[in-house]
Structures are given as C-alpha cells and as structure tokens.
Amino acid sequence: MRTALVIGTGLIGTSAALALAARGVAVHLADHDPEQARTAAALGAGIDKEPEGPVDLVVVAAPPAYVAAALADAMRRGLGRGYLDVASVKGGPRRELEALGLDAALLARYIGTHPMAGREKSGPLAASGDLFEGRPWVLTPTRETDTEVLNLALELVSFCRAVPVVMDADAHDRAVALVSHMPHLVSSLVAARLEHAEEAAVRLCGQGIRDVTRIAASDPRMWIDILSANPGPVADLLSEVAADLDETVRALRALQSSDDAERRAGTDGVGTMLRRGNAGQIRVPGKHGSAPQVYETVTVLINDQPGQLARIFADAGTAGVNIEDVRIEHATGQQAGLVQLTVEPQAAPVLTTALRERGWAIRQ
Amino acid sequence: MRTALVIGTGLIGTSAALALAARGVAVHLADHDPEQARTAAALGAGIDKEPEGPVDLVVVAAPPAYVAAALADAMRRGLGRGYLDVASVKGGPRRELEALGLDAALLARYIGTHPMAGREKSGPLAASGDLFEGRPWVLTPTRETDTEVLNLALELVSFCRAVPVVMDADAHDRAVALVSHMPHLVSSLVAARLEHAEEAAVRLCGQGIRDVTRIAASDPRMWIDILSANPGPVADLLSEVAADLDETVRALRALQSSDDAERRAGTDGVGTMLRRGNAGQIRVPGKHGSAPQVYETVTVLINDQPGQLARIFADAGTAGVNIEDVRIEHATGQQAGLVQLTVEPQAAPVLTTALRERGWAIRQ
Numbered sequence: 001m002r003t004a005l006v007i008g009t010g011l012i013g014t015s016a017a018l019a020l021a022a023r024g025v026a027v028h029l030a031d032h033d034p035e036q037a038r039t040a041a042a043l044g045a046g047i048d049k050e051p052e053g054p055v056d057l058v059v060v061a062a063p064p065a066y067v068a069a070a071l072a073d074a075m076r077r078g079l080g081r082g083y084l085d086v087a088s089v090k091g092g093p094r095r096e097l098e099a100l101g102l103d104a105a106l107l108a109r110y111i112g113t114h115p116m117a118g119r120e121k122s123g124p125l126a127a128s129g130d131l132f133e134g135r136p137w138v139l140t141p142t143r144e145t146d147t148e149v150l151n152l153a154l155e156l157v158s159f160c161r162a163v164p165v166v167m168d169a170d171a172h173d174r175a176v177a178l179v180s181h182m183p184h185l186v187s188s189l190v191a192a193r194l195e196h197a198e199e200a201a202v203r204l205c206g207q208g209i210r211d212v213t214r215i216a217a218s219d220p221r222m223w224i225d226i227l228s229a230n231p232g233p234v235a236d237l238l239s240e241v242a243a244d245l246d247e248t249v250r251a252l253r254a255l256q257s258s259d260d261a262e263r264r265a266g267t268d269g270v271g272t273m274l275r276r277g278n279a280g281q282i283r284v285p286g287k288h289g290s291a292p293q294v295y296e297t298v299t300v301l302i303n304d305q306p307g308q309l310a311r312i313f314a315d316a317g318t319a320g321v322n323i324e325d326v327r328i329e330h331a332t333g334q335q336a337g338l339v340q341l342t343v344e345p346q347a348a349p350v351l352t353t354a355l356r357e358r359g360w361a362i363r364q
Numbered sequence: 365m366r367t368a369l370v371i372g373t374g375l376i377g378t379s380a381a382l383a384l385a386a387r388g389v390a391v392h393l394a395d396h397d398p399e400q401a402r403t404a405a406a407l408g409a410g411i412d413k414e415p416e417g418p419v420d421l422v423v424v425a426a427p428p429a430y431v432a433a434a435l436a437d438a439m440r441r442g443l444g445r446g447y448l449d450v451a452s453v454k455g456g457p458r459r460e461l462e463a464l465g466l467d468a469a470l471l472a473r474y475i476g477t478h479p480m481a482g483r484e485k486s487g488p489l490a491a492s493g494d495l496f497e498g499r500p501w502v503l504t505p506t507r508e509t510d511t512e513v514l515n516l517a518l519e520l521v522s523f524c525r526a527v528p529v530v531m532d533a534d535a536h537d538r539a540v541a542l543v544s545h546m547p548h549l550v551s552s553l554v555a556a557r558l559e560h561a562e563e564a565a566v567r568l569c570g571q572g573i574r575d576v577t578r579i580a581a582s583d584p585r586m587w588i589d590i591l592s593a594n595p596g597p598v599a600d601l602l603s604e605v606a607a608d609l610d611e612t613v614r615a616l617r618a619l620q621s622s623d624d625a626e627r628r629a630g631t632d633g634v635g636t637m638l639r640r641g642n643a644g645q646i647r648v649p650g651k652h653g654s655a656p657q658v659y660e661t662v663t664v665l666i667n668d669q670p671g672q673l674a675r676i677f678a679d680a681g682t683a684g685v686n687i688e689d690v691r692i693e694h695a696t697g698q699q700a701g702l703v704q705l706t707v708e709p710q711a712a713p714v715l716t717t718a719l720r721e722r723g724w725a726i727r728q
Contacts, residue, residue: 116568128727130665134701136568167564175565183554183573188641189608190547193601195644200531201539204480204500205648209547211575213648216641224635228619231630235616237557238609244553245606252599255592270591274584277552280559281580284569301494307681309690313674323673325692337498363492 001025001155003055005079007070008032009040012086012115013061014127017045019160022129028055032062040124054078057152060085064229068096075106082149083110084156088176089229090114090140090169104144111153112140112169114176115162122222130161137162140169177233184215184223185238191216207329248273295324296348300339301361312339312360319354321347338363365389365519367419369443371434372396373404376450376479377425378491381409383524386493392419396426404488418442421516424449428593432460439470446513447474448520452540453593454478454504454533468508475517476504476533478540479526486586494525501526504533541597548579548587549602555580571693612637659688660712664703665725676703676724683718685711702727 005028006017017027017040027046031037037048058080062070067085071093075083087093090112097107117135137157141150157164167175191213194202227234251269254262286295302308309328316323325342343351352362369392370381381391381404391410395401401412422444426434431451439447451457454476461471481499501521505514521528531539555577558566591598615633618626650659666672673692680687689706707715716726 116570130725130727133665138568165564165567171562171564175562175568178557178561178565179569179573182557183576185612185637186550186554186609187572187576188638189605189612190550191642191644191648192608192637192640193542193546193604193644194647195640197542197644197647198535198539200529200535201542202647203529203649204502204539205543206480208551208579209543210648211578212547212551213641213645214575215572216638216645218638220635220638220642223638224631227616227634228631231616231619235613235620238613238616240557241553242606242609242613244556245550245602245609248549248553249599249602249606252591252595252602255595256599266595267588267592271584271588273549273556274552274580274582274587276556276559277577277580278555278584280555280557280561281577283558283561283566284555284574284577285567301497307677309687310674310677310681313671313677317671317674326673326690328689361494363494 001056001152001159003051004028004046004057004059004156005030005051005055005074006040006046006059006061007074008061008063008066009036009045009124010061010063011118011122011124011126011131013059014040014043014045014124015117015129015131016059016061016086016115016156016160018043018127018129019132020156021046023159025056025159032066036124040127043124043127045124045127051079055080056082057156058083059156064089064092064225067093068100071097071110072100072102075102075109081109082146082152084113084149084153085110086113086115087229088114088226090138090172092173092229094140094142094169108144108146109149111145111149113153113157114138114140114172115157115160117162132157132160132162135162136165138165138167138172140167140172142169173230174233174236177230177237181227181230181234182237182241184218185227185234186241187213187216207327244273295342296345298341298343298348298351298355299363300341300355301363302337302339309339311358312341312355315355315358315360316341316351319350321351321354365420365516365523367415368392368410368421368423368520369394369415369419369438370404370410370423370425371438372425372427372430373400373409373488374425374427375482375486375488375490375495377423378404378407378409378488379481379493379495380423380425380450380479380520380524382407382491382493383496384520385410387523389420389523396430400488404491407488407491409488409491415443419444420446421520422447423520428453428456428589431457432464435461435474436464436466439466439473445473446510446516448477448513448517449474450477450479451593452478452590454502454536456537456593458504458506458533472508472510473513475509475513477517477521478502478504478536479521479524481526496521496524496526499526500529502529502531502536504531504536506533537594538597538600541594541601545591545594545598546601546605548582549591549598550605551577551580571691608637659706660709662705662707662712662715662719663727664705664719665727666701666703673703675722676705676719679719679722679724680705680715683714685715685718 003026006013009031028051029037029046029048041048067087115137251266254266327340329338367390370377371394373395392415393401393410393412405412428451431449479501615630618630691704693702
C-alpha cells in the first residue's frame with residue numbers, strides 16, 4: 001500500500017493514519033470538520049488535502065451513523081481501490097450500503113472491519129500510532145469481497161501491529177454484544193443499585209464491587225451510540241441473563257424455606273449458577289491472549305509513602321522475578337494498603353523470600 | 365482487655381488472635397479440630413488450652429452454621445465477660461441465639477460483628493495479624509447490649525487496626541447483600557454467558573469484561589455458605605436488578621423499531637440506565653475510603669521485560685510523584701502491554717514529562 005485516504009480524523013482515524021504514515025504510506029486526511037483534519041495533519045498523520053487520483057485504501061472512520069453514507073459517497077466518486085470502515089458494529093453498515101443501491105462490483109471493493117481498541121479520550125489529539133498494538137482487529141469479508149481488498153485491510157492491520165481476526169459480520173455483532181455491550185449494561189445495573197443506597201452501606205464497598213462497576217463510569221452518550229447500533233444481539237443476551245437471574249432469585253427464595261428438600265434445591269440452584277460462572281470466567285483470555293494460566297499472588301503490606309511501589313518492583317527485579325500483574329488495594333480511611341503481585345507459580349516463593357529479606361511485610 | 369478466648373482458629377479467628385497476642389493479651393485458642401488450634405498456637409496466636417476462669421472477651425469465629433450453638437455453649441458455661449462472633453451475616457445468628465432460649469442478661473453480653481476482610485486462602489496458615497488493617501469492621505449492638513461489651517469489641521477492632529462501623533444487624537445484612545453478595549452473583553451471571561460461547565468471540569474479551577467477571581472465579585462452596593445465610597436481602601436486590609434489566613431489554617427492543625417516537629423512547633430508556641449507573645458508580649469509595657476524587661491516568665507502553673515496571677516506578681519516585689493506582693493491560697498475543705498509572709491531576713503533567721525524558725513511550 002502506497003497511498004491512503006482517511007475520512008474522519010478522530011481518535012481511531014488519526015491513530016490509523018499515524019501508523020500508516022510511519023510506514024511511509026502517503027496519507028490524505030479528510031473530516032467533516034476541517035479543523036480536525038488540520039490537527040491530525042499537524043500531528044504528522046498525513047496531509048489534509050484530497051488525493052488527486054484514486055488511493056490504494058480508503059479508511060472511513062466516521063461516527064457510526066454516518067459510515068454508510070460516507071462509504072457510498074467515496075465509492076461512487078471512485079476515491080480508492082479498496083474501502084473499509086472501522087465502526088464498532090458490522091451488520092448495520094453493510095445492510096445500509098446495500099440499501100443505498102451500490103452495485104455488486106463496488107460492494108466487492110468494501111470490507112467491514114473493527115479494531116478492538118479505544119480509550120476514554122477522543123479526538124485526534126488523543127490519537128497514537130500504537131493505539132492498536134496487540135489488539136484484535138476484526139475483519140468481516142464476505143464471499144464477494146475482492147481478495148485484493150482483504151489484503152489491503154490485512155496490510156493496514158499489520159502496519160498498526162494489531163492481530164487480525166476474520167469473522168462473519170453478524171457473528172461479530174453478537175460477539176461484541178457478549179464480551180462488551182452486555183457486560184457494560186450489567187455493570188451499569190449493579191452500579192445503579194448504589195445510587196440511592198445509605199452512606200453506611202456504601203462505606204462497606206470492597207474490591208469486588210469496585211471491579212464489577214468500574215466500566216459503569218463511562219460516557220453515556222458514547223454508549224448510547226454503541227448500543228443503538230447493536231440493540232438486537234444485546235437485548236437477546238440480556239434476556240438470557242434475565243432468565244438466569246429469575247432462576248437465581250427462585251433458588252434464593254427456596255433457601256428461605258423451612259422445607260429441607262426445597263432448601264436443598266435452592267442450594268443446588270445457587271451452586272449451579274456459581275459453577276457456571278466459574279466455567280465462563282476461566283475462558284476470559286488472560287495475559288498475552290493465551291490460554292488461561294494459573295498464577296499465584298504475593299501480597300505485600302505498604303504504607304502510602306511515595307517510592308514504596310518503586311522499591312517493591314526494584315526488589316522484585318533484583319530477584320529476577322517478572323511481575324505479571326499488580327493490584328493495589330487501598331485500606332479504608334488509612335494511609336496504608338495492600339499490593340497484590342501476580343507471578344508465575346514457581347516465582348512466588350522466590351519473590352516472597354526476596355521481599356521478606358528486604359524487610360517487606362508479606363501476607364502469606 | 366487482658367484475656368481472650370478465640371473459638372474457631374481458621375483465617376479470621378487466628379488473625380484476630382495474632383493481633384490480640386501482639387498487644388499482650390493472653391489468648392486461649394479452641395477449635396472443633398484440635399490440630400487447627402495447635403497450628404494457630406504454633407504461629408504465636410496464643411495457647412491451645414481452655415482458660416481456667418472467665419476471660420474478658422470470647423471471640424467465636426466458627427463457620428456460620430455453628431456460630432449460634434458455639435456462642436450459646438460458651439455463654440452458658442460463663443467463659444467470658446463479653447461475647448462476639450465474626451460471621452458475615454448478622455441477623456441470623458442473633459435470632460438463632462434468641463431461639464435457643466438464652467436469657468436477656470446473657471444476651472446483653474453478646475455483640476454481633478463482621479470484619480470486612482478476607483482472602484482467597486483459608487485456615488490458620490493463611491492468617492495474619494494485619495489482615496484487618498484499615499478495613500471496616502461492622503459492630504451491631506442493640507439497645508440491650510452492655511456498654512462494657514461494646515467497648516471490649518471496640519478494643520478488639522482497634523487492636524486489629526480496623527475501622528469500626530456501627531450498624532443495625534438487619535441493615536448490615538442488606539448492606540453486604542448490596543455491596544458484595546448481589547454483585548458476586550451478577551458477576552457469575554455475566555461469566556456464565558461465556559461458558560458455551562464460540563472461541564472467536566471469547567478472543568475479543570477486553571479489560572471491561574475481565575473486571576466484571578473477576579470475582580466469578582471464587583470458590584462456589586464458600587459462596588453457597590455465604591448466600592445461604594443471607595438469601596432474603598440478596599433475592600430482594602436481584603429482583604430490583606431484574607426489573608431494571610427488563611426495562612433495559614424493552615428499551616433496546618424499542619431501538620430496533622422503525623417508528624421514530626419509539627426509537628427515541630428507547631434511546632431515553634438506555635440513556636437513563638447508563639446515567640443511573642454513572643450516579644451509582646461515583647459513590648463507590650476510592651482510595652482511603654474518602655469521597656470519590658478525580659484522578660488522571662498516564663499510560664505508558666512497555667514490552668514485557670523483567671524490571672520495566674520497577675524502572676517506571678523508580679522514575680516516578682525520582683520525579684516525586686505518588687502513584688495512586690496502577691493497572692497493567694496486556695496486549696493480545698504479544699509480549700507488550702500498557703501500564704496505566706493513576707495520579708492526582710496536578711501530578712499528571714509532571715509524571716508525563718519525567719517519564720518522556722527518561723525514554724518511556726507515553727500514550728497521551
């Protein structure tokens with residue numbers, strides 16, 4: 001790929017443009033708001049000028065509601081050899097494109113894609129050429145998609161150092177509903193229970209509810225857009241959750257019964273749900289997207305002086321131990337906390353001994 | 365307090381005994397399994413012998429199902445001046461005690477308590493005198509509770525360096541249902557959706573679902589015990605979640621409508637739920653149990669070499685910046701990742717500049 005046109009220079013578009021430009025691709029930038037395109041150009045993402053002839057790849061990174069129109073316009077004007085979009089939902093844009101009456105030869109030049117990357121900030125100033133590094137980037141070719149176009153998309157993904165994943169468009173939409181949209185709404189539902197809770201109860205919050213509700217802090221406007229583009233699969237999944245939820249409530253009510261058999265049924269019902277949760281949780285990919293691996297945790301008590309974390313990590317480094325993950329659990333109302341260091345099982349005793357020798361309080 | 369008897373030398377009982385012994389209290393240890401009491405004694409938690417006369421405080425740290433019987437037995441034998449239990453649910457033990465026919469004068473010597481601390485491991489070998497450090501420790505006195513007994517309990521909490529929180533027993537049970545038991549089951553329900561999901565979909569999991577489902581990995585047997593002791597309040601809360609869930613599904617279905625007014629109603633419904641989630645999430649206490657504070661995040665790109673985290677923290681320490689929290693996000697299929705450092709807003713530019721100068725790749 002030698003030339004590209006990025007239409008829509010927000011976070012995703014500008015990040016892709018930066019990655020392409022870094023590989024020597026001549027990138028043209030366009031945006032509904034010329035100021036945005038100018039900013040992206042100033043960041044080194046390309047030049048904010050229309051290309052004179054067709055480019056190799058047109059990347060449409062417009063907001064979801066404008067994607068199909070922007071694609072159709074670019075395709076009719078023949079701006080590129082291949083076209084792709086990066087919207088977070090894939091069935092809708094394709095169907096809209098088809099409804100816009102583009103002919104089959106043009107549609108074969110289009111491939112829907114979705115890089116699984118993002119961040120809280122938006123706009124070109126938040127962009128970065130390494131935004132996609134190591135992230136899955138879904139490609140949804142159809143049987144009609146031209147192989148040259150698929151290869152252009154794969155080249156973009158490779159330049160962005162993302163990991164290509166090929167899926168059917170509707171399977172993609174169900175997958176993101178499962179791993180992202182449904183959990184997001186459920187997190188909001190749990191958090192919503194705290195809205196009018198008594199202060200004394202809220203004080204008892206620990207790390208568990210903190211983790212479950214973290215993503216409920218996201219911007220509602222952005223999520224209304226995301227959910228509006230994928231309501232069907234999300235509603236289907238939430239209905240399945242609702243059915244399990246009803247069963248769980250029934251099991252808990254049975255636990256209140258004075259009848260032994262009913263209580264046993266309640267125990268079984270709750271136990272089944274917890275074990276199904278275990279079975280699902282273990283499938284969540286851990287580090288490096290590899291198969292789940294069992295790690296051990298070494299817990300260190302710290303007070304909250306600057307530099308304590310640095311010393312712990314330095315001491316771990318001296319001992320030759322690689323920290324896989326770290327979690328800081330702050331104590332309530334005190335300048336103290338626990339640092340949980342996740343390491344490979346064989347490294348746990350090494351780390352424990354090394355930290356003890358250097359005077360750290362380890363919770364065995 | 366000069367003497368104490370700890371009945372039940374598992375994680376919680378032994379940890380409390382260690383904290384008391386460290387303050388010079390003569391601690392006696394008892395357990396259904398004498399081997400456990402012997403282990404606790406060997407760890408320095410006290411002596412595994414019955415006291416010869418009444419102790420100041422009897423701490424019952426038996427499994428929930430045995431708490432009331434163990435308390436009643438100790439109280440009838442007059443083993444102490446004051447009695448408390450540490451079970452995770454508080455309404456049940458009190459009602460069971462009353463049902464066992466203890467007279468009012470004896471009941472006034474009992475106070476139900478619940479230290480909000482724990483860990484994945486159990487048994488005396490997992491115990492630690494600092495297990496409760498900085499954690500809320502709920503006390504549930506009634507109007508009948510003797511002030512001397514309340515003060516003995518407060519002394520224990522203080523020796524354990526926990527933070528006392530006084531609540532009504534039933535309010536406590538509703539509070540732990542809200543901040544712990546309900547979120548736990550909801551986490552399991554989300555995770556359960558992954559059990560039979562396609563591998564391609566599971567590959568798309570990101571940090572959001574990882575956080576939401578983390579606690580679904582817990583031991584089902586332990587959680588069956590916890591939930592069995594508090595089924596009513598948990599079922600009530602799950603029913604409220606179910607009602608919100610049904611409304612959310614209806615709003616999503618409305619978003620699929622071809623009718624503009626209905627779609628607008630769907631947008632409003634989804635938006636309301638997301639905003640209620642925002643309002644609840646912001647109440648979750650952050651660091652130090654203080655009022656929620658706005659922090660900023662500085663994101664550093666690392667490859668996965670040992671020592672990189674140590675260098676980042678050392679560089680932050682040199683710059684005089686205190687890291688409030690840290691989150692490592694590993695990239696899929698690659699030896700690289702992002703380290704998100706949470707700092708106070710005024711420290712963010714300082715840290716960014718300092719790390720840049722030392723050659724770190726910062727994602728702005």
